Amino acid sequence: MRIIPEKLSEEPIKLPANSFWSVFKRFGRDEAIAMVVNVIGTAIATILTSNPLFLSIAGPILEKIGFFPAHFKEAFHIYRTTPVGQRKSLKTYVSKAIKGGSVSLVEDILIHDPVYIGLIYLGISAYPTFPPWILAAISFVVAVVVVAGLEVAYTEARFKLFKHKLYSVGFKPERYFEARFYISAECDPNEIWQRLSSEFGLCGKRELTYHDIYFDTNIIHYSGRMPKIRLRQRTSDSHEGFVQTAQVIFTKAHETSGKVDQCRYFPSSKEKIYLPLEGEMPISVEGIKNDRARNFLSRLVINDGWPAPEITFTRRFAISPKDLLMSVDKLTTARPFYILEIKTYKNITLFLQAMRFVMQEFPVVQTTRGKSEIL
Numbered sequence: 001m002r003i004i005p006e007k008l009s010e011e012p013i014k015l016p017a018n019s020f021w022s023v024f025k026r027f028g029r030d031e032a033i034a035m036v037v038n039v040i041g042t043a044i045a046t047i048l049t050s051n052p053l054f055l056s057i058a059g060p061i062l063e064k065i066g067f068f069p070a071h072f073k074e075a076f077h078i079y080r081t082t083p084v085g086q087r088k089s090l091k092t093y094v095s096k097a098i099k100g101g102s103v104s105l106v107e108d109i110l111i112h113d114p115v116y117i118g119l120i121y122l123g124i125s126a127y128p129t130f131p132p133w134i135l136a137a138i139s140f141v142v143a144v145v146v147v148a149g150l151e152v153a154y155t156e157a158r159f160k161l162f163k164h165k166l167y168s169v170g171f172k173p174e175r176y177f178e179a180r181f182y183i184s185a186e187c188d189p190n191e192i193w194q195r196l197s198s199e200f201g202l203c204g205k206r207e208l209t210y211h212d213i214y215f216d217t218n219i220i221h222y223s224g225r226m227p228k229i230r231l232r233q234r235t236s237d238s239h240e241g242f243v244q245t246a247q248v249i250f251t252k253a254h255e256t257s258g259k260v261d262q263c264r265y266f267p268s269s270k271e272k273i274y275l276p277l278e279g280e281m282p283i284s285v286e287g288i289k290n291d292r293a294r295n296f297l298s299r300l301v302i303n304d305g306w307p308a309p310e311i312t313f314t315r316r317f318a319i320s321p322k323d324l325l326m327s328v329d330k331l332t333t334a335r336p337f338y339i340l341e342i343k344t345y346k347n348i349t350l351f352l353q354a355m356r357f358v359m360q361e362f363p364v365v366q367t368t369r370g371k372s373e374i375l
Contacts, residue, residue: 012182012367013266015253016224019155024148030104031112034066035140039133046132052124059120059136060113067108068101111150112143152223159222166248166273169292174272177348178251179265179355181340181364189316189328189338192362196326199357200350202318210234210329213283214309214372216302225250225271228372229301233281234315244277246288246297253368256352263359265352266368284308311371313339323347324354329371339371340364 041062045054075097079090116139123135163173183192196202211233219227228249233242249272256265275293285301288294317327323346329339340358344351358364 012365012369013253014368015255015266016221016226019152019223020148023151024144027104027107027147027151028144029070030067030101031108031140031144033069034063034108035137037066038063038140039136042133042136050128052121057117060116063108064105067105068097071097071100074100107147107151108143111147112139115139115143115146155223159225162219162222163271163273165296169275169296170290171248171273171275171293174274176270176272176343176345177267177351178270179267179342179351179366180368180370181358181362181366182337183328183340183362183364185336185338187338187362189330192328192340193316193318195361196357197318200320200324200326200354201322202320202324202326205316205318206237207314207316208235208237209314210312212311212371214311215285217300218302219248219300222250223252225252228370229285229297230372231277231282231285242281244281245274246277246285246293247272247274248297248300249273251368251370261356263356264366265355266366267351267355268368309372313371320350322350324350326354331371 038059042059045058072094075093079087079093082088116136119139119142120132120135123130124132167173193202193205197205213231215229215231217227217229219229221227228247228251230247230249231245232247233244236243249270251268251270253266253268256267275288275290277288277290279289282288285294285297288297312332313329314332315327315329317325319325323344325341325343327341327343329341331339340362342351342354342358355366359366
């Protein structure tokens with residue numbers, strides 16, 4: 001029996017690529033092609049002259065053409081395999097190839113060239129008989145590692161700056177770990193709660209109603225973090241009125257490795273940056289009364305005011321004194337499943353124990369996808 005949406009059943013788990021290795025592979029590939037051009041050019045140059053300065057700059061000049069072939073190959077492949085009716089102009093694909101190669105080119109100029117020139121010049125000056133092409137190869141390896149590390153550090157710095165800008169217009173942070181499961185609606189929620197409460201000492205069971213409006217965003221995926229913008233309204237814990245927030249959310253899924261186990265664990269680290277909203281609940285970013293927050297979010301939202309995905313669900317949840325929250329969400333639209341979520345701020349050990357218990361005791365499908373992807 002299928003208990004999750006068909007379009008998610010083939011890929012319920014989606015992990016971002018490792019940030020360091022993504023840069024390492026992309027820049028390493030471009031550098032490898034450039035290295036071939038460089039080494040060949042340097043070898044030819046050594047036949048023509050033994051001047052250290054000329055030999056130290058010949059390679060870096062010749063190698064620059066090597067940063068673009070792989071990007072043009074990728075662009076041509078996309079162009080060729082795209083159906084004619086959906087194909088964009090050839091100029092679009094060429095521009096994308098040039099842009100991709102230019103990133104590696106700039107990184108090469110800023111990082112690799114100084115390393116290369118210094119290494120070649122000092123190496124030949126100190127050891128005139130040492131083959132320059134070996135120094136050239138060493139400089140490429142050093143540059144790839146340095147560039148990958150610096151680009152990841154630069155991206156993290158940009159992410160911190162972005163969050164600081166949100167804080168400056170009134171947003172507040174909340175960070176926690178989350179695991180999500182689809183569970184068949186054939187299961188009795190009361191039985192689920194009894195077993196979870198007994199196993200993890202859950203208390204203070206409550207039920208709230210949520211209404212979310214999601215918006216497309218142009219926020220970049222900082223180091224694999226999936227960004228979302230939503231407006232959320234939920235019933236208050238005191239059962240009087242509503243709690244309303246605008247939220248910018250970053251979710252990064254990963255696999256937790258450890259001892260050999262029959263279960264695999266795919267939790268997500270989540271940063272929810274939220275702004276409390278007063279008055280009538282807005283249906284678009286333009287309806288937010290806080291001028292600074294509205295102006296900032298409006299630059300991040302695509303097609304604000306268009307019909308946006310809306311999700312309404314009821315959440316039954318309870319908390320363990322040991323820093324564990326469990327909830328069962330039921331969408332108001334008819335679905336053959338519930339969504340079971342486990343959250344913690346810091347107690348990772350108990351968090352993983354809860355994940356293992358759920359996967360062993362209930363008919364669940366673990367997923368890293370959010371509710372907005374059900375639509």
